[in-house]
Amino acid sequence: MRAFTYERAADVAAACASVAGDPDARFISGGTNLLDLMKLGVERPAHIVDISRLDLKDITQTPDGGLKIGAQALNSDVAANRRVRERYPLLAQALLTGASGQIRNKATTGGNLLQRTRCPYFYDTRMSCNKRSPGAGCAALEGLNRNHAILGASQSCIATHPSDMAVALTALGASIEIAGNRTERRTLPVGDLHRLPGQTPDVENNLEHGEMITAVMLPPPPAGRQLYRKVRDRASYAFALVSVAAIVATQDNRIASGRIALGGVAPKPWRTEEAEKTMGGQPLTKETYDSAAGVLLQGAQGYGHNDFKIELARRTLRQTLAASVGQA
């Protein structure tokens, strides 16, 4: 591991200034992803700024009836929070499918959203990887790509984003509050946080260097039943092959409104308005669910080992929608 200096941040402004002033500096929260990457030599910060003790842990009600979750709230505390469990069960379910109890006790809200891909070639510095070393090539294109993206990928990178929480937050229409050194606090929809790889897979999100996530803002819960389903190789302690976040409201045996987001299939949580619109006013039938899946999965492409994900995503979406309206 490269030698680095360590600083415990006194407040948000000082932390942002410290990181913004040094291109080789990084924030560290729970450290459950960054430290692993440092040990492997994938991340080589010269300076780390510890933000884990900042006063950003609270989960509070907002005046509009939503919820504000501090960026330092631990994954296990968010999942166990009464308001989250009662009003945003989708979020609690997604968090509880992630990692292990021990990791969730360290992992933070901000760190979970900004964790890096789990593409094995990204973690192996002997392999070519455009995300790690721009211009080096992508070993996954011709390699073992079972876990890789079927949507939103490019010839430069076919990695997926691994966060379960991000998928739930995207379906719930959450936004993030961001603090920066030069900028006023600003907000960004969670769906706009992560970028598609295009020609620059090393640029993964729309934060500037030195900008810090300070909170997640949840709007009042949308109407309907919320459900998170995750398909993975093991029953626990594994990343998603495919996951589905669904929120469906019904009236007179028809879908009044529906929201769907997919995880494990793209470099960011995958949600489209077009797919959701196809469900409005439609009967609770397999045809309705399949037609939404068809629109959501438009343009899906496999890279060999992960071809199965297209059908898996379709079936998981169908099953989750059916379950969310009490049919399974």
Ligand SMILES: Cc1cc2nc3c(=O)[nH]c(=O)nc-3n(C[C@H](O)[C@H](O)[C@H](O)COP(=O)(O)OP(=O)(O)OC[C@H]3O[C@@H](n4cnc5c(N)ncnc54)[C@H](O)[C@@H]3O)c2cc1C
């Ligand atoms: C074995 C294992 C299994 C896992 N399984 C799953 C799973 O199934 N599903 C899942 O979703 N996750 C899973 N995870 C990932 C885990 O949830 C993340 O490692 C964790 O959420 C990261 O949070 P952290 O606070 O430890 O982040 P850190 O490791 O501290 O930071 C991660 C990144 O975020 C940046 N950062 C952290 N906080 C902020 C902030 N507030 N503002 C700006 N930048 C910030 C850091 O600079 C760093 O780049 C797994 C991890 C492991 C090790």
Ligand code: SF4
């Ligand atoms: S898929 Fe992306 S992260 Fe994986 S090797 Fe290719 S460029 Fe690197």
